Amino acid sequence: MTPLITLTTDFGAGSPYVAAMKGAILQVNPAVQLLDLSHRLPPQDLRACSFFLRTAIPYFPAGPLHVIVVDPGVGTDRSLLYIEAGPHRLLAPDNGCWTELASTVQGSLKLITLAERRFWRAAVSATFHGRDILAPVAGHLSLGVKPEQLGPPAKQWVELKLPEHRSNDSLIEGEILFIDEFGNLLTNIPADVYQNCRSRIKEVLVGGEAVGIQALTYGEAPSGELIILVSSSGMMEIAQVQGSAARRLGAGVGMPIHIYL
């Protein structure tokens, strides 16, 4: 079967850097299949990248190699890693961009620090390790190079500090983690926390504004209403029926959510 390499970056959807990375992979293995996951992650936003990978990668089978380039520290002494997280294989900077994926997958972790320059491009720029290191390493892996040939095992990895929800008998406090392109607000309150208290909710405030309707899906309430539901990624979500909750509430990442019980 043709090996598959996926690409996830913050380069922008039409960036020449994405195209150059594709070329650099094909330069090593012209027979590989390439698959775009996203090139529109918010620039240098590690939290958004972590959310993205947690939402997408668990649905993939074992097999593909996922190349991740959100890399504000490019050219500094941050490491580049080969990662096996359960059945999933990644190449990514060691900056925490895969933190949530690590906590959702079953099975052990394997980490290798990319160090063997013979699998890199001959000339490595200071500002584009995606093209000059990750892309050729991905190509070599797809040709059968063993991860252990890429460098020494890494004993630890940089973990992202993510905002956690807090709760007591009368209040659950969380915040907005991610806003999708429909303007739906994904929170850091897990589905089970929300569902366990559903029947006892007195009021839900999003940045101070009350959201009244609890629903199972978008089509359950009249057009324009704000609703609370469980997102397809397993979190509490705020949405506006046939509209954008983000625009309606002027919401941004980090805006607080209060559930009064």
Place this chain on the structure above:
Amino acid sequence: MTPLITLTTDFGAGSPYVAAMKGAILQVNPAVQLLDLSHRLPPQDLRACSFFLRTAIPYFPAGPLHVIVVDPGVGTDRSLLYIEAGPHRLLAPDNGCWTELASTVQGSLKLITLAERRFWRAAVSATFHGRDILAPVAGHLSLGVKPEQLGPPAKQWVELKLPEHRSNDSLIEGEILFIDEFGNLLTNIPADVYQNCRSRIKEVLVGGEAVGIQALTYGEAPSGELIILVSSSGMMEIAQVQGSAARRLGAGVGMPIHIYL
């Protein structure tokens, strides 16, 4: 030949939902080839989706399976369909999103309602049937599952009401159907209606502003001029040479077009 599955959604170009769908297809058939058509359809806009499919799908050969997810009714009792429209095969919500394609293709229609849960993901969310039903069903079809195994035939399908042009001896009235990324205005006036009256046109008004020049292609008039031409999709089109007619005219979908004869 490697089976090919195309993806058309309104999820946004960088959405984790697109990536999750790709994973969910590959989960079922890791050997399939995936092809993005668009992920930037206007959110929940069935008319734009219908225009898109009419403009794109007829150019494809028989063979690919086209998965369409513009689904404002997700989780309600709307059906999901397997569709054979002439040589083309689609998976889509039964919400009219393929209405114009149905009228442009030759040959008979075959419709199956997706009902057999054994071809779905084990856990089906209330808000993301693209990932949980359409993606795995697409994977199974690419492995050789017969459409008839997916569920019972559908006897009817939801048809979109589309604005039709009206004409009499002295006036043709239409409206803007779609605005492309150049700002060209695609109308609902068919090419032959426009061409048959070309020599008799006294005035063309777009939202009240006169457009004077009839051209065959963009390069025929001076830069900045508004022109009328036949679009590559077979409709009357308004464009600005080396500019955006949409911006120039402040035009939006639904704006009226009047051709006075």
Place this chain on the structure above:
Amino acid sequence: MTPLITLTTDFGAGSPYVAAMKGAILQVNPAVQLLDLSHRLPPQDLRACSFFLRTAIPYFPAGPLHVIVVDPGVGTDRSLLYIEAGPHRLLAPDNGCWTELASTVQGSLKLITLAERRFWRAAVSATFHGRDILAPVAGHLSLGVKPEQLGPPAKQWVELKLPEHRSNDSLIEGEILFIDEFGNLLTNIPADVYQNCRSRIKEVLVGGEAVGIQALTYGEAPSGELIILVSSSGMMEIAQVQGSAARRLGAGVGMPIHIYL
């Protein structure tokens, strides 16, 4: 090995025209592999296209066929070309969109004017030669048609006039060529010109504002600082650490750069 065709256009990321081109290629050769490079080049901007191709194509191996559609002259008497530039093969309008690529690749040029209509779609529209000529020709090439069958050799090609930097003992003058999605400013001052004078620089002005710090990579200066560095594409670049230099400086393509020595 499956033949590979890449696509680079200014149609917009979600355009039905991109999808129609993909269909028209597969119509001729259903077994080809398609790869998006970019569909977000600035509309009808030949200089941006030239920069894009120079930045991306040299990283590709020989083998893929690159189809380029930035075509403000569609339907006029401009030619369409098959191009061999060193190891790279392109199909593109003869409007200079590949000018910089021509100067960066080693080896000879081969140019063929597309003239043989039997390799085109039966009906050729006046406004969409990407779908009606370039796409089917790409399909036929991927099936083994020889370039010489497509039409007669072209003896010359349209070259884009690009702004060149000027320098004397006390001043180097250049301008901004391209702004990437991070807001980094790529200039027309080659890396070696900048590096050779680095130690003698008294002041660098970008549109009148001084940029003080010379760095090797983005992480070397404090967040928010403006820095000068060598871009991964081999030009002098202005960036803001963890920010957008374009926004900070209100910069646009063509803005002057002055290096006082």
